[in-house]
Amino acid sequence: MRQPDGPDNLIAVRGERAFVILNRFPYTSGHCMVVPYEHQPSLELLEAETRAEMMELTSRVVRALREEYRPDGFNLGMNIGEAAGAGIAEHVHLHIVPRWGGDTNFMSSISETRVLPETLEQTYARILNRWGKI
Secondary structure, eight states, X not given: OOOOSSTTXXXXXXXXXXXXXXXXXXXXXTOEEEEESSOOSSGGGSOHHHHHXXXXXXXXXXXXXXXXHOOSEEEEEOOOSGGGTOSSTTSOOEEEEEEOTTOSTHHHHHHXXXXXXXXXXXXXXXXXXXXXXX
């Protein structure tokens, strides 16, 4: 039985071909991923319609995060293949990471520590609330 979308599974929005989920181990507040339903290890193996929906969802997530968090910038990226750092190499997904000048991103790589000013539940509520306004 599928769990309902919400703060427990961190799925914020579902499209026809992909969904938006918060990263359970975020680098910054608002770190989301756009994930296709189709299991493929690389972007070019997805159907064109899936890639298009992923980009549309990404654009809307960036807008929602920009309005809600006011970051100075964003990192958008995919780790395709184990050698590139893919945690789930068999299922491609796109990371959306808000960034601020002087943020603590380096803490994860240097000291295996993450510094977040809010809980995942708070982030989830903020993103869902903002999504409804865009």
